[in-house]
Amino acid sequence: GAGVSQSPRYKVAKRGQDVALRCDPISGHVSLFWYQQALGQGPEFLTYFQNEAQLDKSGLPSDRFFAERPEGSVSTLKIQRTQQEDSAVYLCASSLWGEETQYFGPGTRLLVL
């Protein structure tokens, strides 16, 4: 079975541009997490889905950040009107329901110029 995949792997955006980052979790994984990792820092929690329900979005840094998982599998993290401080690696992780081990994707490296 394939692991967690993310696309694109790299994204360069001009300040003010909207971007969409995709995550394909492991098939059957109910839980899906988005994390943001700034350069030289540990990842920080953004949002969590259980199936299609977004149960926690407390980590989203502003209302420019929006995530969805409409069918309970693929998830998209959208950032509107990107700013330079949005430059980071965006990591997606998935896990089975009731399991604490999370499986991480390779991340999307976003650079906002």
Next chain:
Amino acid sequence: KNEVEQSPQNLTAQEGEFITINCSYSVGISALHWLQQHPGGGIVSLFMLSSGKKKHGRLIATINIQEKHSSLHITASHPRDSAVYICADSNYGGSQGNLIFGKGTKLSVKP
């Protein structure tokens, strides 16, 4: 606020040395995770433990719940162990079990 602190931030070792990375956390947890991150971003889960000690190959992880402290040890270190090692805690008794990460320890093992 739950905080996870790691030390050292950077570590350089000679091949064959015994390595210890420390992690402390501030609130009660359901599990403590050790993860490895290679250049390019990929994160791999090494251990998840809630008590005692776990061993996998040359890697050993220990946790002291009373002291809210965990250590990751690498025996007979090798250049391929060079990576960033991150500890993270989770409180799965909450709504989702999202991970709270430390800043990571960058390990470089020289041949």
